[in-house]
Amino acid sequence: MVGAKKLLNQQGFRLFLMVLPLLILVFVFSYLPLYGWIYSFFDYKAGRDLFSTEFVGFRNFQMMFTDHYAVTNILRVMKNTLGMSFLGIVTSVFPLIFAILLSEIKILRFRKTIQTLVTIPNFISWVLVYSIAFAMFSTSDGLINRILINSGSSEEGINFLASSNHVWLSMLGYGIWKGLGWSAIIYIAALTNIDSEQYEAAKIDGAGRLQMIWHITVPGLLPTFFVLLLLSIGNLLNNGMEQYFVFQNAMNKDDIEVLDLYVYNQGMVGYDYSFATAVGMLKSVVSVILLFFANFLSKITRGESVI
Amino acid sequence: MKYKLTTSDYIFNSINYIMLTLFTLTCVIPFYYLFINTISDNTLVTKGLIVWLPKGIHFENYIQILKIDGLFNSVVVSVGRTVLGTALTLIGTTFLGYAFSKSEFWKRKFWYRFVLITMYFNAGIIPWYINMKNLGLLNNFLAYIIPAIVAPFSLILFKTYVESIPPSLEESAEMDGAGYITKYVRLIMPLSKPIVATLAVFSAVGQWNSFTDTLFLMTDPKYYSLQYMLYQYLNESNALADSLRQAAASGSQVSLATVLTPTGVKMTISMVVVIPILCVYPFLQKYFVNGIMLGAVKG
Known part of the structure; x- marks a missing residue:
């Protein structure tokens, strides 16, 4: 009792009590779901009470590595996940290049206008990106096909959206279209931190424009690039599902299904909660390991952590 | 000291301006294209004649989609x-x-x-x-x-x-x-x-x-958001056709030019979803930028 009274007299503890409802919210929405992990140890059937269903131990986990059908699917999904993540990492240099090119534009008003306009796509939802893709590429009403048909270069138009060819590349393209301007902002900020005296000195030494970019600007931006690169290692498996979900159709499903979408399709569409939970669990655990690995890399190379 | 532009600078500048302008256009044209198609004569839209400029301007689409159930x-x-x-x-x-x-x-x-x-x-x-x-x-x-x-x-x-x-x-x-x-x-x-x-x-x-x-x-x-409705209409042409019949039955249509088509619905809802963002965006841009800068300082 004395301890409790002492605690209550502490200002800091009263402050804690004031925000306790908020901390409970965090617990309820972010920690409580962990309880759902036990579904992976049962053979759960939707609509029944969990504990009336069969306890199967690690069978759902074993299935991922032994069941022929599951293995084939998981390999395909992992190929998509890592493939698209890898393409994303390779093209993560684009925002850096874009920022440099933009900074080379000396007409201030033009530069600002471009920066404003290219950032807009970042603020629209993936559903809307899908709608725009529809408006641009659909066979009947798409702008591109209208131009092709009107100019006579194609008779019926090309069905860009349904095709399973180059799904990875088109997903990458939409991602770049949506995010390029926004991702460049961080580099534009970093550019302002580069000492302008370096450029003056280089000019006196007779350096050309490309030389200055290569020897001053690029090295100035690399630390930022490196931090983002490390973070993307931690997010290797987290492609998210929204983009792939909206663009998914019967034709491209095999090539578009990433891990998050696979879990959704298995669990929410196929009602195989237990297996989907098991896959999701494994993903969460591997993601955390990757994050710690990225953090470790950052600590040994840069001396500070990224998280 | 004034920097003198060399030939290679001119080439670099030209390519740079052209590339950035092209990319910027890809960010702007889709919104413009959606917009002109929602305000043009719907029969012309169906025929695929609205490509660069709106024709037969009307705003019936925006009034009619609100009559669609839900x-x-x-x-x-x-x-x-x-x-x-x-x-x-x-x-x-x-x-x-x-x-x-x-x-x-x-x-x-x-x-x-x-x-x-x-x-x-x-x-x-x-x-x-x-x-x-x-x-x-x-x-x-x-x-x-x-x-x-x-x-x-x-x-x-x-x-x-x-x-x-x-x-x-x-x-x-x-x-x-x-x-x-x-x-x-x-x-x-x-x-x-x-x-x-x-x-x-x-x-x-x-x-x-x-x-x-x-x-x-x-x-x-009852709890569907606008984004979800848009997604449904993009994918389910049957649901769309039904709603359109309802909308047409509830109002008296005079001209084919202003009758809502499935494409019209998709495009018009897209505009309804994007217009608030496009309207506030220019005013709020500095806050977005502030946000990412603060995040960058932390990161």
Whole structure:
């Protein structure tokens, strides 16, 4: 009792009590779901009470590595996940290049206008990106096909959206279209931190424009690039599902299904909660390991952590 | 010293200007194309004749889509969650951020991490869904706004900002006997307007654009958001044809030019979804940029 009274007299503890409802919210929405992990140890059937269903131990986990059908699917999904993540990492240099090119534009008003306009796509939802893709590429009403048909270069138009060819590349393209301007902002900020005296000195030494970019600007931006690169290692498996979900159709499903979408399709569409939970669990655990690995890399190379 | 442009500079400049302009056009033309197709004569749109300029301008599409079953309701849902969700996020997240800026907070380090870890780790979507179900948040409007009250990333930004406010200001308020809540309301919030505006913008855009939560949690059309309606109309041509018949039956159509077509519905809803963002965007751009800069400083 004395301890409790002492605690209550502490200002800091009263402050804690004031925000306790908020901390409970965090617990309820972010920690409580962990309880759902036990579904992976049962053979759960939707609509029944969990504990009336069969306890199967690690069978759902074993299935991922032994069941022929599951293995084939998981390999395909992992190929998509890592493939698209890898393409994303390779093209993560684009925002850096874009920022440099933009900074080379000396007409201030033009530069600002471009920066404003290219950032807009970042603020629209993936559903809307899908709608725009529809408006641009659909066979009947798409702008591109209208131009092709009107100019006579194609008779019926090309069905860009349904095709399973180059799904990875088109997903990458939409991602770049949506995010390029926004991702460049961080580099534009970093550019302002580069000492302008370096450029003056280089000019006196007779350096050309490309030389200055290569020897001053690029090295100035690399630390930022490196931090983002490390973070993307931690997010290797987290492609998210929204983009792939909206663009998914019967034709491209095999090539578009990433891990998050696979879990959704298995669990929410196929009602195989237990297996989907098991896959999701494994993903969460591997993601955390990757994050710690990225953090470790950052600590040994840069001396500070990224998280 | 004036820098003299060489031939290679001219080539570089030309290529640079052309490339950036082209990319900028790809960001702008889709919105323009959608817009001219929603305001043009619908028979011309169907024939594929509206490519660069609008023809036979009318605004009937925008009036008619609101007559589609459930569409007006979804606008109310989307606006409601954006306004309420943003307001609650601002109150909850900023107060928690303020509390975490106080060194006397009981076990501060532990609780701060307790909140931040949720940014990097989650149980997965199926357990999350089961949890929401157990909490009774399926087909419940509260599912849109309650989980958003504490936003970890915004919390970091706010806490960092508050820590930059000189402590002497708070100390003088303490002399006058002000408690935590008084200081938060009277002193911290007024001083934090720029960051609060930034967080408000992020939260509002997030709420407005949110789609997957409706997909997972809502089966009752009463709770469908505008984004979800758009998704449905993009994919389900049958549902669309039905709605159109209803809309046509409820109003008397005079001219074929203004009768809503399936394409018209898709494009017009898209415009309804994007117009609020396009309208506020130019004014709020500096807050977006502020936000990412603050994030960058932290990261």
